[in-house]
Amino acid sequence: MTVQTLEKEFKTTPHAVETSEARWLYTHLPPLPIENEKDHAIYKRVVDVLMEEGKTGGDYHAYLNAVIHFLDEYEKARFPIRATPEDVLRFLMEQHELTQKDLAGELGGQSVVSEILSGKRKLTREHIEKLSRRFSISAVSFFPFSKAA
Numbered sequence: 001m002t003v004q005t006l007e008k009e010f011k012t013t014p015h016a017v018e019t020s021e022a023r024w025l026y027t028h029l030p031p032l033p034i035e036n037e038k039d040h041a042i043y044k045r046v047v048d049v050l051m052e053e054g055k056t057g058g059d060y061h062a063y064l065n066a067v068i069h070f071l072d073e074y075e076k077a078r079f080p081i082r083a084t085p086e087d088v089l090r091f092l093m094e095q096h097e098l099t100q101k102d103l104a105g106e107l108g109g110q111s112v113v114s115e116i117l118s119g120k121r122k123l124t125r126e127h128i129e130k131l132s133r134r135f136s137i138s139a140v141s142f143f144p145f146s147k148a149a
Contacts, residue, residue: 022059031066034074043067085123085142086116092135106130 017023025046034040047067050060083091093103100113107113107127115121123131123142132139 017059019059022063025063031063031070034070040071040074043071047071086119088141089123089131090117096135106134
C-alpha cells in the first residue's frame, strides 16, 4: 500500500491529525508502550509540556490519552503501590476530609471504623461494597497487594 492509497482511503477520517505539531509528535514520539526509564522520562516530559501550554484538546486529546495510558501502565508495573485496605480507607478519608464518625453509620459504628483503621478488624465484603459506592471506586481498590509482587 502506498502513501497515496492511504491518503485517498483515509483522508476524511475524523481522527486525522490536522496540526503540524501534533503530526510531529505522532511521527517522532508515537504513543507506544513504554519499556524503559528513558522513554518514561521523555513521555512524562511531553505530557507536562502539552499540559503547561494548554494543548489538551483537538489533535492533542487522543495523543495525551494514549500516552497517559502507557505512562500509567509502566508506572503500575515499575512502581507498584503497596497499600493495605486500611491504607486505602485512610487515604480516602483524608482526601474527602472525613472523620471516623462520618463513616460510622456505614461501617457499623465509630469503634468499628477505629478497629479497621488500626488493623484490629478486617473490612468485610459488605463494608467494601458500601465504601465502593460511597467513593465511586472499584471494590478491587480495597484488596490487599500481593506479597509475591
